[in-house]
Amino acid sequence: MSETVWSMCGMCSVRCPIKVEVDGNRIKWLEGNPHLLGGALCAKGSAGVALRNDRERPQQPLIRDGGRGAGKWEPVSWDTAIEYIGEKLDIIIDRYGARAVMLSCRGGPFMDLFKTFIHGLGSPNFTNHDSACGRNVHHASLSVYGLGRKGFIYDIKNSKHLVLFGRNIFASLRIAEANQVLDMLDNGGSLTYVDVRQSLTGIKATRFFQVRPGTDYALALGMINGIIKADAYDKEFVDRYTTGFNQLASFVEPYTPEWAAKECGIKAKKLKDFISEVSEQAPQVIFHPGWMLSRYRDSFYASRAIHILNVLMGNIEVKGGQLFPKGPGDCGVKGLRSLDSQVPKPEEKRADGVGWKYRHFDKGPGLFHLFYDAMLTEDPYPVKGVICYRHDPFNCFPDPAAQKEALDNTDLLVSIDTHYSEFGWYSDVILPESMYLERDSIVATQKGPKPRFIVRRKAVDPKFDTKPAWEIFKLLADRMNIGQYFPYNSIEELWQWQLEPTGHTIEEFEGKGFVSLADEPIMYDRDNLDGKFKTPSGKIEFISQKLADAGLASLKPYESPRKAPKGNFRLIFGRSPVHAHGHTVNNPLLNELMPENSLWINKRAAAKLGISEGDLVDVISASSIGTIKAHVTEFIHPEAVYTVHGFGRQVPLQSRAYHAGMSDQKLQSGKLMDMDPAGGGLCLCEVFVTVRRSTKNPKRRVEL
Amino acid sequence: MNKYLIYLNAKRCIGCHGCEIHCKVNKNLPVGPYLCEISHEPLVAVKGVPKTEFHFRSCYHCEDPYCVPICPKNAMIKREDGIVYIDEEKCIGCMACAGACPWGIPQYNPETGKAVKCDYCKDRVDMGLKPACVTKCTTHALKFVTMQEVN
Ligand code: SF4
Ligand code: SF4
Ligand code: SF4
Numbered sequence: 001m002s003e004t005v006w007s008m009c010g011m012c013s014v015r016c017p018i019k020v021e022v023d024g025n026r027i028k029w030l031e032g033n034p035h036l037l038g039g040a041l042c043a044k045g046s047a048g049v050a051l052r053n054d055r056e057r058p059q060q061p062l063i064r065d066g067g068r069g070a071g072k073w074e075p076v077s078w079d080t081a082i083e084y085i086g087e088k089l090d091i092i093i094d095r096y097g098a099r100a101v102m103l104s105c106r107g108g109p110f111m112d113l114f115k116t117f118i119h120g121l122g123s124p125n126f127t128n129h130d131s132a133c134g135r136n137v138h139h140a141s142l143s144v145y146g147l148g149r150k151g152f153i154y155d156i157k158n159s160k161h162l163v164l165f166g167r168n169i170f171a172s173l174r175i176a177e178a179n180q181v182l183d184m185l186d187n188g189g190s191l192t193y194v195d196v197r198q199s200l201t202g203i204k205a206t207r208f209f210q211v212r213p214g215t216d217y218a219l220a221l222g223m224i225n226g227i228i229k230a231d232a233y234d235k236e237f238v239d240r241y242t243t244g245f246n247q248l249a250s251f252v253e254p255y256t257p258e259w260a261a262k263e264c265g266i267k268a269k270k271l272k273d274f275i276s277e278v279s280e281q282a283p284q285v286i287f288h289p290g291w292m293l294s295r296y297r298d299s300f301y302a303s304r305a306i307h308i309l310n311v312l313m314g315n316i317e318v319k320g321g322q323l324f325p326k327g328p329g330d331c332g333v334k335g336l337r338s339l340d341s342q343v344p345k346p347e348e349k350r351a352d353g354v355g356w357k358y359r360h361f362d363k364g365p366g367l368f369h370l371f372y373d374a375m376l377t378e379d380p381y382p383v384k385g386v387i388c389y390r391h392d393p394f395n396c397f398p399d400p401a402a403q404k405e406a407l408d409n410t411d412l413l414v415s416i417d418t419h420y421s422e423f424g425w426y427s428d429v430i431l432p433e434s435m436y437l438e439r440d441s442i443v444a445t446q447k448g449p450k451p452r453f454i455v456r457r458k459a460v461d462p463k464f465d466t467k468p469a470w471e472i473f474k475l476l477a478d479r480m481n482i483g484q485y486f487p488y489n490s491i492e493e494l495w496q497w498q499l500e501p502t503g504h505t506i507e508e509f510e511g512k513g514f515v516s517l518a519d520e521p522i523m524y525d526r527d528n529l530d531g532k533f534k535t536p537s538g539k540i541e542f543i544s545q546k547l548a549d550a551g552l553a554s555l556k557p558y559e560s561p562r563k564a565p566k567g568n569f570r571l572i573f574g575r576s577p578v579h580a581h582g583h584t585v586n587n588p589l590l591n592e593l594m595p596e597n598s599l600w601i602n603k604r605a606a607a608k609l610g611i612s613e614g615d616l617v618d619v620i621s622a623s624s625i626g627t628i629k630a631h632v633t634e635f636i637h638p639e640a641v642y643t644v645h646g647f648g649r650q651v652p653l654q655s656r657a658y659h660a661g662m663s664d665q666k667l668q669s670g671k672l673m674d675m676d677p678a679g680g681g682l683c684l685c686e687v688f689v690t691v692r693r694s695t696k697n698p699k700r701r702v703e704l
Numbered sequence: 705m706n707k708y709l710i711y712l713n714a715k716r717c718i719g720c721h722g723c724e725i726h727c728k729v730n731k732n733l734p735v736g737p738y739l740c741e742i743s744h745e746p747l748v749a750v751k752g753v754p755k756t757e758f759h760f761r762s763c764y765h766c767e768d769p770y771c772v773p774i775c776p777k778n779a780m781i782k783r784e785d786g787i788v789y790i791d792e793e794k795c796i797g798c799m800a801c802a803g804a805c806p807w808g809i810p811q812y813n814p815e816t817g818k819a820v821k822c823d824y825c826k827d828r829v830d831m832g833l834k835p836a837c838v839t840k841c842t843t844h845a846l847k848f849v850t851m852q853e854v855n
Contacts (some may be wrong), residue, residue, distance in 0.1 A: 029730070031840050041840045043725040050729070170718040175842055182716050182843050198747060198754040200719055208753040270752070577720040589725055592735045635747055635754045 002028055006513025008444075008456040010418075010436025011044035011051070012580035013108060014174045017513055018045065020437065020459040027052065027437060027460060032175060035512045040175050043578045047589040051435050052463060056586060056654055057419045058432035059464035068413070069404075069426040071652055078467065078475065085429055086479035088412040089121075092384045098122030099348045101385040104129070104368055104393070109444030113473045114389050116339040120482035124346040125383070129396045131367040136293040136679030139361060140303035143544040143554070144311070146534030148362065149289075150325065153448055156180040158320035160284040161190040161277065165216050165306060166295075167288045170200045171575045190281070192274060194219060196572055197600060197636035207274060211264040213570045213640045213685065214296045214561030220305035221558060222260020222271060225252040227312050232279030234314025241529060242311060244543030244554070251555040263560065265637075282313040284320035293681060300679025301556045311540050317526045324524055324532060325447035331517040334501040336443055336453065343485050351383050354680075360550040361680050369397055369672055369682060372406035385412040389469065390433070392421035395582035395646065398668030398684060401623065416472060419583065420651045432466040434458075439468035440491040443498050443506075446514075449521035453504065454514040455495070470494060552678045568688040569605070569641040571621070573664040582646040585661075586654035596661030598631040600642035601691060606632040609691060616694040619643075619662060621687060623669035626662030627694050641691060706767060706786030708824055709849050710838060712760040716845035719744060719758045723837035723846060727762075730825065730836035737811035739763070739822040740837055760846065762837070763788060763809045763822035771801035771810060771821075779819075780810075789823035792816070824848075 005020040017033035027049050032041040061081035066072035092100050102125035103118040118126045138149035157180040170178055193205035196213045227233050228249050238245050261268035278285045287309040293299040315321030328335045349356045352370035355363040374383045394400040415424030416431045424430045441456035474486045488494040495506045508515050535541045543554045564570055584590045613632045647661025674683045727739045740762035747754040765788045772780045779794035780801050795818040801810040810821040825835035838848040
């Protein structure tokens with residue numbers, strides 16, 4: 001007899017809603033939630049079953065035996081592991097104070113648990129991976145709207161034109177969003193794709209701008225100029241809701257479409273055609289402001305310019321534009337009760353300097369990489385304990401060797417994860433979390449035009465001696481005598497506690513896996529959006545006072561990207577739809593689909609180097625070398641080479657992924673502290689490499 | 705007369721290879737055999753946009769299959785509705801079918817030691833459901849249609 005369990009996927013950070021059919025303790029079938037996704041799931045989603053059956057994941061708590069990274073582990077009980085961590089934390093807190101402990105995660109809807117733990121300890125140092133991901137976009141959004149990156153959702157399905165600056169939307173793959181884009185295209189919409197190479201997304205585009213790497217900002221400025229000159233912006237909206245338009249207009253004066261086309265290496269006519277097209281289609285035009293824009297020196301300003309383009313289109317709170325995400329409050333329902341809100345806010349300054357040294361950055365998660373500075377210099381104070389939940393800084397931030405140097409000044413490294421991460425391999429304790437089909441999670445809110453509460457439910461019992469996060473943090477909290485902040489003994493009690501103010505019960509999730517809070521999409525009155533923009537002026541700020549206070553320009557004059565030194569290429573990285581960064585490279589089925597990455601290199605550049613399709617090439621940076629197969633193509637800019645992020649892993653127990661492919665972050669030497677001072681994002685694409693045909697090419701082997 | 709067909713709307717397919725894994729997981733296949741495959745031609749610039757389209761290939765469920773008569777154990781069977789499937793009980797894993805099929809469609813399953821191939825998920829179809837690859841296609845690009853609908 002099979003039983004239906006409504007849950008949430010956990011293979012990547014999108015966390016699609018799923019429906020699982022279970023027979024006893026066996027997964028018979030899993031698909032995307034039919035009510036929300038019509039059954040659709042991606043390759044990773046289905047391969048969750050292979051993750052469950054995979055023995056190459058931590059099967060019980062492990063304590064390091066031998067040097068860090070030596071790979072010798074003592075399997076221990078949960079009691080022993082928790083006590084071990086507790087004793088270490090006691091010593092650190094005793095010597096350096098609770099602030100010497102930091103905790104990082106990868107964001108998402110379940111952060112309440114982790115924040116509560118670290119704040120409950122008395123440390124302000126909660127952080128996440130985002131300085132190597134979306135911080136530039138987030139801070140750019142804050143500076144324009146006073147709202148973060150998630151301050152708008154995009155009604156792509158109903159738009160007439162979607163413009164993507166390097167956002168490879170079909171490879172980064174959020175299923176619902178991908179379907180919206182395809183629906184828009186089916187309805188005759190336009191898709192403009194800007195990138196240094198052609199991608200899965202670009203092949204569906206109606207227009208493709210292959211730009212010189214690092215010139216996105218120039219292109220956006222040229223577009224702003226063209227739109228203002230053509231009088232194609234929404235004057236009424238701009239007058240009513242923005243400040244600084246005149247400064248913007250005079251600032252972009254020199255950045256004509258002709259200038260931009262030249263700078264980006266595209267045809268001016270094509271850019272002008274684009275400008276006329278969007279002028280006609282406004283306000284149903286969405287300029288996607290980017291996601292992972294920790295890339296170039298001016299990515300913050302590029303993102304800011306893209307946010308401004310949206311404002312000029314007047315696309316806010318219109319069908320087919322950017323919509324304010326609605327929450328429980330908009331439906332007359334109280335929000336979920338939060339654990340973290342019961343904890344007194346730690347008074348201490350953050351060790352990463354965010355909020356006091358860097359006042360223009362969002363204090364919430366701060367900036368992880370700046371903690372490395374504190375570890376090395378003990379300024380503003382020592383950081384001695386690092387807990388990473390589901391986050392692998394070595395796979396995420398540049399230059400793992402430099403990271404290790406900083407971490408060698410710490411006394412405790414804990415990795416809580418379902419799989420062996422590179423950081424986990426270097427840490428002192430691994431606490432294995434049950435994989436997502438084996439665990440319940442706390443109730444989460446999903447904002448949108450039709451907001452909902454959603455929950456992950458355990459479908460099958462854990463195969464190994466692993467535990468869910470809600471229990472792991474409860475155990476840690478009890479050991480640290482802060483159990484009062486985790487007022488539950490079971491997940492049912494926790495759900496009830498969370499849901500209590502909302503008036504809903506967990507039983508209501510049983511029919512469809514979620515509780516919808518609105519039947520129809522909720523729209524605000526577009527003529528009365530006052531108070532919705534949380535900037536100091538309450539308006540959309542083309543010129544931001546907050547940036548000025550930090551000594552930063554709101555509109556930064558354009559500087560051409562550095563030219564690669566002779567014989568060098570800019571190393572660009574991206575995503576594939578079959579992997580979620582480094583999380584899935586060892587999954588048996590996904591590894592079979594894509595066991596390693598390749599190096600895209602321009603045809604002419606390759607010819608000069610004597611490199612042919614499929615040749616092994618050495619990719620060389622100042623500190624590292626990677627060897628992978630070349631993919632020779634005319635569809636990448638000659639100044640760039642490209643690879644998929646997440647490969648080249650060095651955890652021996654992951655036999656399939658071990659040393660397969662090349663790690664881009666290991667090639668990003670010296671980049672750990674190379675931060676965009678305005679956006680806080682790391683400059684991960686400001687890396688130059690040389691490429692040569694590898695001597696490892698199989699030729700003239702001795703055979704007998 | 706074949707009753708069914710899997711049709712790919714190439715305009716929607718994004719080449720995510722989801723279908724290949726949906727199929728493998730549904731059939732509980734180990735690393736090795738793939739019962740369907742997504743492929744594409746090299747990119748060609750069309751009006752300034754480098755383009756290509758994806759193709760989906762499973763089994764053709766031939767009207768007059770080569771794989772059926774070659775099987776020494778009569779394990780390869782063509783149903784009334786056209787579905788060509790393998791009776792696992794009878795299959796001895798000799799792989800004569802793969803040799804006979806012009807496209808080498810039947811695959812060897814190293815875990816069972818038998819041949820395995822696309823059977824249009826007949827167990828699901830017989831329950832009134834769609835095949836796994838169609839049900840879970842990331843973008844609803846795959847359709848399971850009857851010949852009647854096609855005509
Ligand atoms: S799952 Fe659908 S969209 Fe993805 S490759 Fe297969 S047919 Fe194409
Ligand atoms: S296996 Fe080959 S021969 Fe047999 S039905 Fe399929 S395509 Fe035809
Ligand atoms: S119909 Fe079933 S067996 Fe055939 S390719 Fe699709 S999922 Fe696989």
